[in-house]
Amino acid sequence: MREEKDLALVLHELSKLYENGFQALSGINLKVESGDFFALLGPNGAGKSTTIGIICSLIRKTGGVVKIFGHDTDINFSSAKKLIGIVPQEFNFNQFEKPIDILVTQAGYYGISRSVALERAQKYLTLLGLWDKRAVSSRALSGGMKRRLMIARALIHNPKLLILDEPTAGVDIELRRSMWEFLQDINEAGTTIILTTHYLEEAENLCRNVAIINHGRIVQNTSVKSLVRQLQVQTFSVDLKDKLLQVPLVGDYQIRKVDDHVIEVDVLRNQTINPLITGLSDQSIEVVSMSHKTNRLEELFLKIIETNESK
């Protein structure tokens, strides 16, 4: 068991009942290790923004504990807040101000002097391709630029934990890639990153660990690798004419017996199914029909959520 201060984030039984009586979160438990690149994945309305809002104290929780690198946000809010940088889902800066002023002002709220703030602002605006735009009214920035401005703002106090709420929603593919690269660099330099997304692809490309949230509950918490492993396997359900005596061995396919007339076969993405059919024929096993169980990422995503709902 790791020390708590090695954990960038601990959520313990986090719950949120909105004033209108809607239970948005019901007992979220989550641990994110220091240095991790973590995805909080879930469909719209799952409770991602509510969770993020509570972590950075924009939303009041109705139960549970939040700890940032060991600092309880209820007890040690000042230390906890200094460690977090937040990029919210919606634009929340003064559109009439210039990017450079937005950054320097934000630094001031963290007690960072103007001279240090100016240096950092230059660094992050340059890295994010906004230096040329530093003195225009931020209203005039494109959507992608506004998003990057919020990333620069979130980094201005050098937080150890960067949280991004759907950072690439509505950002075009090319920009998305460059934003991903930027985030990977930041993560490699030591910043723990948590991002929420409803694109599996984003989690797959960027993140090491993932929690899937739905209806205010964590329904799966695993490494992205193992999630992707589940995803890269297509499962076929094969109906057989005759009663099966024993599970046949064909190539290196994973075959399971479901009942006397049905087997399930896992086929990796890079495998074809021709050898499966010929292999079965060679053993005089006749196939009546074959159906595809799951393959696409989104489908599996839905499956995970559905199985949890039926529990």
Add this chain to the structure above:
Amino acid sequence: MNRYEIWIAFMTIVIREVRRFLRIWPQTIIPPVVTMALFFLIFGNVIGSRIGFMQGLPYSQFVAPGLIMLSVITNSYGNVVSSFYGSKFQRNIEELMVSPTPNIIILSGYIVGGMARGLLVGLIVSLVSLFFTEFSVFSPVIAFAIILLTSMMFSVAGFLNAIYADSFDDISVIPNFVLTPLVYLGGVFYSTSLLSEFWANVSLINPILYMVNTFRFGFSGVTDIDIFWAFTMVTLFTLVLFLISLKLLRDSPRLRT
């Protein structure tokens, strides 16, 4: 945050507030100055010369302190209510709410910003009034102390209004329907000794009456009311409003759902 960091955070808010109202000076500085110049022209010179003396002062000298006070009150209040409501509306208040800046510093920063505008406009209006009247200063300390306190009190009041406001209409209701009548009925234009006993007594529940009279006392040394009581009351009001604002800043579902 250590003290130095807190100081930086505080000054960041104050400077941002001052820059905001200076940037939009045609909306923040010019209108009150024009209005006050008109008031001086009409009540001080045109009509004032027919009224003669009030409380033993030439009428133009009598109204000057009240008009200065009026501009300080409306500008302190107006600055905080529109700035804080504006940052709620654009959601950039979240920039402060996620930061480690303590609530008391956030509140104080907005208040000092409001006071800066109130006092700046008050100063300009005072200078303008010198074109229309002359006045001696009886006690600069009392005059300055009461204007400072008043400006502080209405800055906090503006903050409270902004927390409760859900629309731009909500930030003009109080100034138009509460503040302005209270100021006009608070002895800016007349001495309560002119009123019947009943209305004079009713006037006594208007806190602005005390501020205006104390401020005028600072210039002329003449007053309808007890100066000490005036200071006590303004201080208490300010303190209570400050504590309520602090509590709302921490707990209000209007800021954190």
